[in-house]
């Protein structure tokens with residue numbers, strides 16, 4: 001069944017048609033152009049590789065598709081290791097708790113064995129995200145193939161390209177808009193926080209000495225704040241804390257990609273400040289209410305927005321390379 005689904009998605013015509021629509025027909029960077037004839041030969045069953053990890057939806061869904069990753073290029077630069085001269089993106093504060101690299105490496109290894117030098121690490125991430133979305137939420141979308149991999153990864157490029165967990169709705173919007181995503185698409189995509197976990201330092205600062213006269217973030221439901229405190233002691237406010245505790249981003253349906261996340265926000269139970277601010281900010285509050293109310297419409301928008309995001313700033317043609325090993329450039 002999976003195979004059938006993927007065969008369907010590898011139809012070049014479909015990709016080209018969608019790319020043409022997206023770029024209004026002019027000078028179309030039709031992504032499959034760089035992979036004529038190969039497209040259906042490298043479909044891969046991620047579920048067979050690692051169902052458990054996929055359903056956790058961490059690396060594939062989070063970094064494969066998190067817009068800011070693409071804002072510094074959907075080029076798998078996040079997979080590259082540091083060198084003796086430079087610190088890679090994966091060492092940055094924003095990425096240091098990223099999980100699930102092994103899923104991508106396993107898939108890439110399987111592909112290299114079958115058709116060497118054909119599928120980029122960037123495409124592997126994009127396909128993994130597509131499949132994670134499908135298995136966690138039943139949401140289907142087509143992923144254009146043909147991305148190539150970047151050769152540079154610098155931790156210093158992260159700043160200003162990935163919203164931090166203390167971002168206001170306006171802060172996040174400035175980054176998403178810069179990549180051509182609409183406000184609705186931003187709110188829709190962050191609904192990915194309907195699955196997965198957060199470690200304490202990403203939000204514990206909301207719980208202790210939040211601001212002068214405010215012991216904790218007033219946008220948090222007091223009962224929920226008490227629960228979060230029971231999980232994360234004051235020591236975890238320190239961003240360098242190594243406390244391994246995590247909490248579900250959506251404690252109601254933590255493994256199901258659905259619109260429960262927005263319902264939680266309406267109850268002031270958003271774990272991250274950057275989540276709750278979508279509900280408290282007038283610029284996004286209406287969108288949150290809509291998505292909380294209209295699960296099917298949200299799922300539809302989510303698929304479309306994921307498809308769009310996976311095509312932002314890709315390297316194609318002779319740009320970049322197809323890495324042999326995802327964590328190191330070819331030369």
Ligand code: HEM
Pocket residue numbers: 056057058059061062063065066067097098099163164165166167172189190192193195196197198199200201202272274
């Ligand atoms: C304003 C934008 C965003 C911010 C500030 C943000 C921030 C974060 C943070 C701080 C975490 C928890 C990291 C940790 O402490 O372990 C997280 C987890 C996650 N994010 Fe986002 N995120 C954003 C947008 C997105 C988008 C657009 C997606 C996907 C489409 C996404 C998918 C995920 C997933 C699946 C997790 C769970 C990871 C896990 O279980 O390890 N995020 N995000």
